[in-house]
Amino acid sequence: MKFSTLKLTTPYLELDDIFYDKVEPTPLTSPFIISVSQDAARLLGVDEELLDDEKLLSIVNGTELLEGSLPFAMCYAGHQFGYFVPRLGDGRAINLGKVNGQNLQLKGSGLTLYSRQGDGRAVLRSSIREYLMSEAMHGLGIETSRALALIGSETDVARESLEKGAIVLRLSPTWVRFGTFEYFNASGEYGKLQELADYVIDESFPHLKGVEGMYLEMYKEIVVNTAKTVAKWQSIGFNHGVMNTDNMSIDGRTIDYGPFAFLDDYEADYVCNHTDREGRYSFKRQPGTAHWNLERLAKTLSPIADYASSELILDAYFAETYEDEYLSIMYKKMGLSLKEDKDILLFKHMLRALEAARIDFTLFFRKLSRYDGKHKSILDIATFQEPLREWLELYDKRLSREILDEDKRHEMMLGVNPKYILKNHILQEAIELAKKHDFSMVNDLLRVAQNPFDEHEGFEHLCKVTPMSAKNTKLSCSS
Structure with missing residues (x-):
């Protein structure tokens, strides 16, 4: 089945119109496809190549609708940083409809009734991050919304500076939030609250x-x-x-x-x-x-x-x-098949040791997944070795009481300790290339993120310790 032949339904629109506002997407100028996730497309029953579908771009850009689609934005409230805001809603997301248990939504597709002082747009950098992270979290086995396609454009969007606009087509079995219920409680619409619960x-x-x-x-x-x-x-x-x-x-x-x-x-x-x-x-x-x-x-x-x-x-x-x-x-993650009363103390000691040692969280567990009793391979990636050395001695004693042999232990650990994690400095590198219209790294990261536990030849550079200047940096909400 081709993506463009999907037939959508809109069960959310069967609710009272206080729940939503019907709105048409505002297309980007000079749009182009950056990346697609064939794996996400399978959730919809799509088995033909997305890139072969000549209508994909126009559907993601909002100039063409899938059969049955009636675009709308959802209303909700929410506690933001602990403070209640009685009216929020989809300020830059537009819902297209539902198929195969998945609700399709365009993020960055223009103004809605709930945009407030916003412009309804999403910029390239934040769209790349959301697109890749949606698929990466799924690859890690964590429940998440998914992302099917990412498009860019020549549309200027004002943030701290002018940036280019982009749209992500994302999927989820539901887009109802805690805040959706909060909206109807705060307004005293208890009948609507129950109607939403039934939905x-x-x-x-x-x-x-x-x-x-x-x-x-x-x-x-x-x-x-x-x-x-x-x-x-x-x-x-x-x-x-x-x-x-x-x-x-x-x-x-x-x-x-x-x-x-x-x-x-x-x-x-x-x-x-x-x-x-x-x-x-x-x-x-x-x-x-x-x-x-x-x-x-x-x-x-x-x-x-x-x-x-x-x-x-x-x-x-x-x-x-x-x-x-x-x-x-x-x-x-630690390769333990038996459970002992003091294991929680061992886990807590490990986290304290990791923090004191200043060691990469992901790389530590991947190295531990091949641990053979020699401390050097792990200590070499720690800034301060002594806290970790002390913990490894306790870990050695704990392993001596295990029933799994080393090969079985390693197999179990390699299945839960990923080799590839999309850290922010890696995502930023892909974003900087994308600003120059080089989207190769976006697609490379998609490939490894969807299979983060596997070995991927030629991508070892993605597993190195984060440069000191980029470690645990903070990011803006701006998108």
């Missing part, structure tokens, strides 16, 4: 339809899914950067890639967003922030789901689910 159950939790206490059960699933996703972030060293409630997907997946980052050296207090001066969304605070956001959601749902019961669900499921998921991953 979410149909779209994301159909197995709950008709179940007794289904709104509480929906909340429980949101809690569990969110806890699992954040645990995966922490295990891989991912800092989202903007965990506002309007950036939290109702089904728990990662969405809205702005000033994100993967850790270079392990730094628990790392803040990737330079707007976040108080460190609200620092790496170590992400689990607590997710819990806070879920508390806001419990209050938001209180007109249709008993608040005290929701609080009990949050207390009963979030911490336990998060810890179980995180520890399950960490056992595999």
Whole structure:
């Protein structure tokens, strides 16, 4: 099937028109295709080459619509850096419709009713980052929105300076956010709140339809899914950067890639967003922030789901689910098949040692995945070796009690400790080339990011320690 022959439906438009605003995309001038993800296209049932589809560019640019498409922007509210904003919405994203369980959305496609003082555009640098990171997170096994295509243009967009506009065609099973519910709670539209909950159950939790206490059960699933996703972030060293409630997907997946980052050296207090001066969304605070956001959601749902019961669900499921998921991953990352009472102390000691040693988080675990008892290969990549040497001695003793042989241990670890992570200095290199109309690195990074655990001949340079000048830098929200 060709992409341009897809037939979309628009079930969200069956809701009252307070939920959305119908709007047409505003095309970019002189558009061109930069990259496509054939893997993402398969989610839609597309099996023909995207680049062979002569209508792909015009569809992503908004000059042509897929059959059944009725473009619209969604309304929502949200807590931004802890402060409630009663009316937000898709300010630069336009929804096209749904097919095969995936909602198609253009990001950067022009003004909507919810653009406020914005221009409805996205610039090339932020679009490259979102496009690549959406596919990279999927490659890492983390629930995420996906990206099918990225186009550039000659349209000038004013940010700190004039930049070129771009559009990402992204996909998600849902674009409903915590903030979508907050909008209708804040406006006192409790009937609409329930209508939205029914829609979410149909779209994301159909197995709950008709179940007794289904709104509480929906909340429980949101809690569990969110806890699992954040645990995966922490295990891989991912800092989202903007965990506002309007950036939290109702089904728990990662969405809205702005000033994100993967850790270079392990730094628990790392803040990737330079707007976040108080460190609200620092790496170590992400689990607590997710819990806070879920508390806001419990209050938001209180007109249709008993608040005290929701609080009990949050207390009963979030911490336990998060810890179980995180520890399950960490056992595999460290090559441990048996569980001992003191393992958590060993894990905590490791993180303290990594921070004191100033060592690359990703490279450490990849090196550990081939560890044969010789400390040198790991110590050589640490700025300060002694803290890590002490931990490795404890790790050696722990391995001596394992039942897995070395080959099996290495196999398990190589399957969870990626070789390729799209760190910010690497993405920036691709962006600088793209500004010169060289998109080769964007496509190279897509290839390795979709298979980050594999060996990719000719790309060893992407796995080197981050240069000191680029380590754990902060990024702007501007896009």
